[in-house]
Amino acid sequence: MKRKIKLFTVLTLLVSVISFAQLKEYDYKRSLDAVKEDWHTVTVPDDVFSKVSPSLNDMRIYGISTALDTIEVPYILKINKEKTISQKHPFEIINTSKTDKGYYFTFKLDAPTSINNIQLSFKDTNFDWKVDLEGSQHLKQWFTILEDYRILDIHNTTSVYSFTELVLPESSYRYFRVLVRSDQQPVLESALISMDKLIDGEVVKHRVKTMKLKEDKSSKSSVFEFELENKVPVSRIKVLVDANYDYFRTINISYLSDSIHTEKGWKYNYRNIRTETLNSLESNEFKIEKTIAQKFRISVLNDDNQALDITSVAVEGYKHELIARFTQPADYVLAYGNASAYRPNYDIQKFKNTIPAQLTSLGLGKEVAIDKIKPTQVSPLFENEWWLWVVMGIVITLLAGFTFKMLSNTNNKIEK
The missing domain is CATH 2.60.120.260 (Galactose-binding domain-like)
Known part of the structure; x- marks a missing residue:
């Protein structure tokens, strides 16, 4: 009986180690609600996008079954665009x-x-x-x-x-x-x-946290900067202008790609998304290629015209969700955050027509940082340098003693 208990304990520890070996490659995890059907959807929360790669390759669904098996759940990433x-x-x-x-x-x-x-x-x-x-x-x-x-x-x-x-x-x-x-x-x-x-697609409205408009008369331009609550995928920007006259201005829409700290302070690098025309004829709603970012800049070329009063922006993106197939009961988690992860290749990509039309969504728990196994550091033999000096002193004393003894023996032989 004791032998069986020990064997069960060893197997449990082994499965835990294997499961952790897969999870430890990722930085964060969230528990999933109990699975009740074969197919479910999992909506990707806004605060996840700042912790995954721009390609969104580093998301996985793992589970531990009642039989202590580790399961990787296949999924399809669906972006709910309008058509x-x-x-x-x-x-x-x-x-x-x-x-x-x-x-x-x-x-x-x-x-x-x-x-x-x-x-x-x-x-x-x-x-x-x-x-x-x-x-x-x-x-x-x-x-x-x-x-x-x-x-x-x-x-x-x-x-x-x-x-x-x-x-x-x-x-x-x-x-x-x-x-x-x-x-x-x-x-x-x-x-x-x-x-x-x-x-219609499924649109997610993103809250704008800060806005700032400044005019540069020397370059005859204006710059409107805004920051969102989170780093999220943005596909549409609507610019709201307070003007009761006709206008026609060239604008550049860009996003903050990276920043560098120098001796003179922070240097911010913006990457251009596209060039558009801000005008009084249209709604000034611009569709852009999906860009995962938090800070944006709109540069307006005024030429010799009065600067426009940009009062606000409306920012939207499309809902991202994982369509996942579950084959057995287990405790499942969504793991993410691994810059070196490759795009998963699942069979269900080839059988999209078999996915049910109506799917229920699984809720996600709070984000938990995954503990990493730190490599064991071998302590140096002598952590305190005084011990090194003591040992060196002993060695020198011994060498001096042996040397003195050898010289004494040599002198005795010469005298004889």
Whole structure:
């Protein structure tokens, strides 16, 4: 009986060591709620992103089963982006004409159908026009869809910008015509008529902790800096401007990539994400490639214009979640924080169509730092240097004694 108990104890310790050997490669862990189904989702909390690599490769789900087996749970990282489905509709331009109001372009669709977007492309540059859009089923009676809609094109040495997209409420007609209020004949090169449907993603709104706006008159620019509560993935930034006049400014959006402490203080390095145009025509909502950061900077080129009053920003990212498959009961944890970890390669990546449509989410416990096994340091033989001096003194004394004895023996032999 005692032998069995000892064997069980040894096995338990062995399993614990193996499990810890896997976990010790990571810096942090969080316990997962009890698993009740084969498939679950685990939402990645905001405060995890500052402790994982930018590639998000270093996240693992481990468990210890009732049979003392160590389990690595396969998962798929899902980023819940929105999707736009665009259905293009064929058409032909059947008429161009001029009246006292301006220039008309009439489009005929193959069949009456619903649309909500018309993209216009003109050969002209540097224009600022107002347009009307009307629809008809038989060319006899026209119904107004858009009125005094502004389209704009700017080409100069510092800026290239074009806004010629007509966004309209869903409308179903066989014929559409665009009135361009211009003194000169516009040259319409092409157009694209479509029905765009947006499938919403799951957006996470990030709280802005601090904001600061400063103007640099010497460079004719302004800099708006803001910091978020956590280092998180950001995919959309909306800039709120307090201005009752038209404006058009080139901006650079960047994020703090690293910082260096020098003799003169901290030096901050910002990396540019993209260049955009801040203007009074659009909503000033900019989509960016997913960037995991906490501090951002928006540089505004004012030229000779009055500096804009940027009052705030709205920052959003997409929800990140792990879709995991569990095969047996166990105590599971989410482990993360390992810069050298590789991207896991699980079979379920190839069988996404087998994942149930409705999944329940598992809650996470508080973050716990994983203790590391520190290598055992061998203490030096003599930690106190006085012992070294004592030993050296003894050695020197012994050597002196042996030397003196040898000399005495030699002298005795010579005398004989």
